[in-house]
Amino acid sequence: MTAIESAQTTDATAPAPDADPEAVLARVLQIANDGAICTLGSLGHELGLFDTLAGLPPVTSAQLADAAGFQERWVREWLGGMVTAGFVEYVPADRTYYLCPDHAPFLTGRTPDNLARMMRYNALWGQVQPKVVRAFREGGGLTYDDYPGFHAIQAEESASVNDSSLVSTIMPVAGVEDRLRAGIDVADVGCGEGHAINLLARAYPASRFWGFDFSPDAIAIARAEAEEWGLTNATFVVCDVASPIAEPASYDLVTAFDTIHDQAHPATVLANAREALRPDGTFLVVDIKSSSNLEENLDLPWASFLYATSLFHCMAVSLGQGGEGLGTVWGVQTAERMLHDAGFSDVVVHDLEEDPFNAYFVARP
Template sequence: MSQTMTIDTEKLHALLGKAVVDFGATFHAALVRVGDKLGLYKAMDAGGPQTPAELAKRTGTSERYVREWLCNQAAGGYVTYDDQTAKFYLSEEQAFAMVDENSPAFLPGMFQAALAAIKAEELITERFKTGEGLGWHQHHQDLFVGTERFFRPGYAANLVSSWIPALNGVKEKLEQGATVADVGCGLGASTVLMAMHYPKSRFFGFDYHDKSIETARQRAEDAGVSGRIEFKVAKAKDYPGEGYDFVTFFDCLHDMGDPVGAAAHVRETLSADGTWMIVEPFAGDRIEDNLNPVGRAFYGASTLICTPASLSQEVGLALGAQAGEQRLREVVSAGGFRHFRRATQTPFNLIFEAKA
């Protein structure tokens, strides 16, 4: 016997409204990348209010494409349109977010990473059927660069000014001269940043992805700190060295197949009074705590990137990007650490301190 379906029109319209926003946002993400790659945002910032023809001339692009792009960006609130002059421009806030790569609010890297992750959609669809993983190295190369561009501004804004000072005694050790292992260092943004601020300390960056290590070495050279950083290809469970005063994991513990094994290796390589700093995506312990825009973004990244990465490795614990503090505490404790605390946080990150 069929049941009559009762539709709440108001709720349906609310859902359709969200869908229209997301439908437009999907196209918008690609067009942010277009503007980023072609230097359209930077040219708008440099040239002030401009017509599509003026911006096209300044950037060596086609006026007709630029006109449509500008209208899309203005409709989305990423550029501003002056209907009195028929010119487009960036407000101070828009320029801060779309042009300055050192800004803590820089956005194009976030879109670059998301678009790169989406390129794996067909592969991930198959993984849903088989349960197999997809390694970080199997993604489009834009994911590596986009992720670094996304994370770097946040690290620059918080790492030295608030995260490290929130750890007991670490800032003083780094200033006096410490030995540091940055595990899962990617393109080296966090390692280089620390080396620039703590000239008396020695740094080692480890990542299993060889192409990322190659780029990290160049980044250190460009920053003038290559003499105090050594980048090596190594996994979290077998990176070399011992007696480290400080070990860091930036947004990577949840990606690992065997995070407990990684924690145990950190325990073995730390000095007796050493500190392990773990930076993870912000998340509550309950699903309902994470049903919000930030949680939505991180669950999306976790489905396309983080969970497949873990499932592609041994053990495949698959913590996911929204593991939460309690689950992370269990993993770190299982690795042999007795001390674990939340040192500080941002709207996007949880920063933990672990000690033996």
């Protein structure tokens, strides 16, 4: 069972409106405790403590600290939180610790099942909460500069899926792998650190790839990876994708990986993508899978996480640019409508078993 399948089969429903007050109190206390576990888990992932612990036999706090290169007193307190969370087992007789074997797949490694990386978002939201409070009172939003390290966190998360599925599964879903092998022109809007484009450029050397993003820091990382890999068919450009990215009909394939919903002007970006496509081109949009109707998200186990992510980042940065504040949970229905409004006559939505968080929209003129 994967991490996501496990989450989907867990009963995480809230108490009924007429529930026993003690049940409500217990749930609220559990949420507060789980929030603390999330913070500790984020720290364990960022410091590599889960991965270090997974590679060791039962160890003392001093031995783990020595192996990880950290101060023992800090490591010991973190271990206390992880033991009481049930992530780590403690043997009192010899004061040793080991990572629970059933937890290890979901807390370590570079696979999509490692959900510890998601916990880092919550830690980042805590950093910006005072600015979000101000926005509630005064309006407006935040800027990308308010989120130190955000691109790195997002890049790590998306790479876990793209490394395993982009070439083998996602491109076949888009129906363009034969054309990519033959050689076509490809653009990625909102490319971030460009890992997806570099993966494609390495896999399809006959094709030509361009990545567009308005973050100079992210583009610099994308260019460095392309250079490290010796790619000559990947080009990265600093620009706002709300402006036309090229002359009309310049590309055979345009992609947008988890970026449309936090654009200041998403309808404009979609229209620009349609304009940039050749008549027989394909637009692949990968974005959050949810409903546009709140009542249809009640059974989604991570729905509250999505709304929090929207409020603390995606909606916030859109509003901060004077944008529409579409938000993370814009939903499949709104996405389909906006793609049609942008001039795409053929829109098909695909689901991937290995990526239940996202919907895959394949749109053609």
